[in-house]
Amino acid sequence: MLSKKTKYGLKALAYLASQPDRKPVQISEIAEKQNISQKFLESILLSLRKTGFLGSKKGKGGGYYLLKIPEEISMTDVMRVLEGPISMVPCVSLNFYESCDDCPDEHACSVHKLMLQVRDSALDVYKNNTLKDIIS
Amino acid sequence: MLSKKTKYGLKALAYLASQPDRKPVQISEIAEKQNISQKFLESILLSLRKTGFLGSKKGKGGGYYLLKIPEEISMTDVMRVLEGPISMVPCVSLNFYESCDDCPDEHACSVHKLMLQVRDSALDVYKNNTLKDIIS
C-alpha cells in the first residue's frame, strides 16, 4: 500500500507543478485545495525541501516552490524519498539492499525471482514518468 | 512491502511444486526446510487450502499437496489471496476498488494516473508467471 505520506507528497508536488508561475505557495493553500491535514503536510513538505525537491521562503508572501522544472523531476527519485524502497523485499532492492536471514541461497529463491521482475517493472514506470507526465 | 505471510506462502507453494511427486508433505517439513515458524505457516497453508490452491490429508502420512499442476497456478491469483490488492491505492484496484474521500475527481488525480501504470505493470508480471516459472 502507498502511504498517505507519499500520496500527499505527490499531490503537493503536482499542485506546485501546475501553478502558472513559480511563486511560493503557502502550505495552507495546498492543504486546503488537496484536502490534506495541514500539520501533516508541513512535515512532508519539509522532507521534500531537505531532499532537494522544494525550496521555501519565509515571511509574508512565502511558501514552497519547485526547485526544478516538472519535466526534470523523476518519479523514481520522488518515490524513493517519500515511500522508501521500490522493491517489495529488501533482497531485491538496489538502494536499500538487505539479505534475508531465512534464505540460504538468494538466487534459488522463488520469491526473489518473482520480486525482481516486479521491481524492474515498477522501476520502468517510475523512470518513464516525470512530474510533468502525471499532471493533467 | 511484501508481508511475511505472502513470502512464506509463496515459498511453501514453491516447495510443494518442486516435489518429485504429488504426495502430501507435512507442515513440519516445509517449516523446517524453509525456516518458517510452524504455527504461522499452519495458518497460511490453511488459507491456501480454503482458497482452492492446496488439498490436505489428515492422519499419518498426511500433509498438504497442490491441487493443480504448477504451470496452471498463476501468480496473479496467489498474490491476490495472500497479499490482497495488487494496486498500491484502492482507487485503481480492479478487485478491491474504493474511491478516495479526499479526491474530487479521480481522473484528474496525478497519483491515480501514476498508480494505474504501476498496477498494470505489476499485473503484467504476475500474469506472465506461474508457479512453474518461479521454481528453479
Next chain:
DNA sequence: GAAAACCCTATTAAATTAGTAGGGTAATAA
C-alpha cells in the same frame, strides 16, 4: 486406540502510520 497431523480461537508484542499538540524562529512588508 494411539499417534500423527490437521484445524481453530484467542491473545499479544512490536512496529508503523497518520496524525495532533504546541510552541519556536526567521523573514518580510508596512
Next chain:
DNA sequence: TTATTACCCTACTAATTTAATAGGGTTTTC
C-alpha cells in the same frame, strides 16, 4: 522596528497491522 506571516521542530499518541505464540481441540489412518 514591529507585527505578522509562515516556516521549522519536538514530542506524543491512537489506531492499525503484522507476525507470531499459546494452547487446545478433532480427525484420520495405520
